[in-house]
Amino acid sequence: MSTTTTAPSAGTATQAAPSTGMRFTGWAANYIDERTSASTAVKTLGRKIFPDHWSFMLGEVALYSFIVILISGTFLTFFFDPSMTEVEYSGSYVPLQGIPMSVAYHTALDISFEIRGGLLMRQVHHWAALLFVASVALHMLRVFFTGAFRKPRELNWVIGFLLFVMAMALGFTGYSLPDDMLSGNGLRIIDGMIKGIPVVGAWISYLFFGDEFPGTQIIQRLYILHIMLLPAITIALIGVHMLLLIVNKHTQFAAPGRTNDNVVGAPVMPTFAAKAGGFFFIVFGFIVLIASLFTINPIWNYGPYDPSPVSAGTQPDWYIGWADGALRLMPPNLDWVIFGYTLPMGVLIPTVVMLVFLALIAVYPFLEAWVTGDKREHHIAERPRNAPVRTGIGAAAVVFYCGLWAAASSDLIATHFRVTLEGVIHTLQFITVVGPFIAYWITKRVCLALQRKDREMALHGFETGRIVRLPGGEYIEVHEQLDDYERWKLVAHDEYQPLMIRPDDNGRITVRQRVRAGLSRWFFEDRVAPVTQREIEAQKH
């Protein structure tokens, strides 16, 4: 009884003297809540749980580098003028003095040489852009290889894919703006690819450039795309992406207590928010550190754009590299001439192949769902080894992409590794065409082998390295059982089986059914059965 009497008195003691600050906070919170009902949102959002794993922070890196891009980009717009009017350079960089150039290039040079802090901001912007696309790509790979795109997150995968495309588009329009020789050469390649489209190519090119290439319009048009339309779309997509992330909840890796029906981790308020806020500043600081120490895109080296010269070692930024590489890898002399019109297959085939590749990435979740016939919700991130075919497909795609990507630097590979350019091209052609199949096969085998190892570990424990001689003279290595927490990770996955071919209502088996069954067999024919409870029990006795 004594405790119940003391408790209210302690309560009244604290209530008696709230500080001015506390009173103001309480009043302000109440004021806002009465007018916006914000407490509901804060309650829901604040109690949102985010699981902890390093790979779950890659998307955060992308988000934070995007914020850095927005901030530094805003600074750049204050001083950049996207006009293509010709002026004579009068700035402080000696090797360009008196050279005619566009206002765009002049102001880009001024940002680098005349504006205080301008060069740092330019380098922050550009490095952050490279980091943004790289982290988006790595984030995508994480989502793919852990199967986090499965129901109910297929739509968010598609939005993420669109963000990847937006990131590439933002990057391309961005590095084309300074109107230096490198960016002009990049635009020339795009112009060539557009003109390569049968029938409409030349019209589209003239519409886009407003004239014969390069014209006097393109920088202004790219500028509007780069600072208005594309960022607006990107921000909207990021908004939806985050909203769906909250609605769908975050995936987590299986562990004791972490099931398909819960999320274990830190709540947004206060732990996760504090951590994420801190991480933002780490990313920001890291980018500024890189930008202050390492130069990027030294536009003053390249000189103003002039359609005639092309520098050795002309490459696009890394995320467009695979497109450049695709053009470099195409064998020559494939053009078709039809009624006097040339179809430049050396340009068309890479364009089509790249579009198909992108489309496959976009629709993969739907393809896999159809093939597996799996309509369940999945909130557990799968270990890549437990989905051997998917992991194999992913590895094949990575090898294909990297083959094209490496091809964009074929000349630098040749000079730096002292091999012939032709040898590099032929090797990369092989890697791009045959490599994916080899990568698929090896990856799938490795995954199955790792599954067998896991099974072995779950049932018989791990090898301790302790050799014991039995009384009969036999030597054995002592195995030690895993504890239940460790074992959980090895046994907590589903088993899939190939779909059966079933006749439809009319008693027929359609081609669609056969294709689906065939693909399903391809996915799940080779499999290692997960350890069952009974097997573990049997092992214990």
Added chain:
Amino acid sequence: MAITSPASPRRSGRRHPLATAALLIVGLLATGGAYALATSTATAETTAHTAEMVEEGGKLFAANCASCHGILADGTAAGPSLIGVGALAVDFQVGTGRMPMAASGPQAEVKPVQFSQEQIDAMGAWVAELAPGPAIPAERYFAGDGDVANGAELFRINCAMCHNVAGAGGALTEGKYAPGLANIDPIHVYGAMVTGPQNMPVFSDMNLTPEEKNDVISYLRYIDENPSVGGFDLGSLGPVSEGLFIWIFGLGGLVAVTVWLTAKSN
């Protein structure tokens, strides 16, 4: 001009029968004169070769070069004829260590120079005696005090497609390459432009005048003396080294941070 305009009022509209021939003579004289003028500017002030030097050079040649280029320097299956290449070619090839070659390969590599400058000059004198060819120019043509902006523009137009805008070098076919141009002795840059060693085209004085060559040399000197303003230049190789850097050190570093941040959570 009097010869070329013989048209009188009475024969207006008709050319004099000799007009074409006269015009041709004037044209040829002008071109020839200009050519002689242009070539003489580059070759006028050359170092005189003494008979002693020539004799010394002949001995050095016979001992070090003749096995590939032939005892008469008229070439063999292993090496080209050197008749008419001039002292400048010798200065470039031997002065950069490219000659004598250590081994056959796609192209002669730069390596430590094998001879003293006197020996190189002697061999140059001997080769120059065989037949006239590009000689060592006066120092003011490679002093590097010319118009840097003009040199940079000429470099972008004429040199950058092989040597890269920042002179970082680039790949050619079949294992050949255009070397990087950082910290090269100006006379060797001049010599390369005039003699066109290996895969490099010849930039004659009609193409780039000696003054323009000096401008190009001035630009290269500017790059050497003014290191990258934006920080480490990552080899001036452009987006490839930038991309590798951001993946390995940028994203790699941040992934390390994420691993660190979540390390103790389990």
